[in-house]
Amino acid sequence: MTSREELIIEWEIQKAKWGLSDWEFRFSNQKRHLGYCRPRKKVVSVSLAFMKTNSISVMKDTLLHEIAHALHYLETGKTNHNNGWKKFALRVGCEPKRCATGEGLQMPRGNYIGVCPVCGKETHFYRRVRRSYSCSHCTNSYDSRYRLNIVVAD
Template sequence: MDKYDAVTLARNLLADYGLPSWDVRLNKNKRQLGVCKESLKRIELSEHYIAMNSSEKVIDTILHEIAHALVGVEHGHDAVWKEMCKKLGCNPNSCENSAEMPEGDWRADCPTCTKVFTRFRRPKTLSGFYCTECGPVKGALVFKNLRLKYKQRVVQAAAKHAGTKNEGTKQLMLKIF
């Protein structure tokens, strides 16, 4: 499903469920599939989520957010909200564990169980983290930037292509990438 189809479908479903004055918008969230903003009468969907997941999952997320709109966000994921999800025909869980979302630039692998941990922002310290399943000794994590080498190669290639070794140009290229 493309993002325009998702927005059209969400608007149609909102109207079908008695919420025609509500709006639907796309956002760039990488960790949140969708969100109901009751005070703004708006549902937002992640462009990344729509692009990386099946139509069935996207429809389920739209219905999930409509359930929040119908019962009120003060209900969170309680029994009232779950009952509304059942009426709408969507999964009454608070989050979708099987959703595909982009990984962050910062990554650490547990040396014992090989579980992958990612972050979108640089952690304040790169060490001192550990896998809770393996413990602080066997599961010590060290975060590394996955895109740093890629960025350096791009900057070197761009500087070479431009025929300059100007530090200002290199810094500008780093900002772009």
């Protein structure tokens, strides 16, 4: 079974358990957030980009984190990480942390890579690069000698 299938099954279990039958689960390609909850649209989402670089337990915890947001919203109309949310986090069984960054989390790398013509080091960008950057390893301010050559990775 793939991690993707495993998460879908986990969603089905949780959806039934918490009465979220009119909610939808989606995969996203977000590279800066593990997951999100859009309560007005009744959507919870987990990032496929993070799934490539993190264990299934991290991803299941993310799903539960977003479900805790859904339940918290249904009860209070709020979407923050206050004590009300923490109560739901504990109830659904995820880490009651603001977000699952830090220890052991592997951030997916950006698809746009700037390569320094002098030292050869790479800088990753998450969005299309629209202006010139110079290498932060070689200079502290913009310097065209260290202008990064942008290549698109996949």
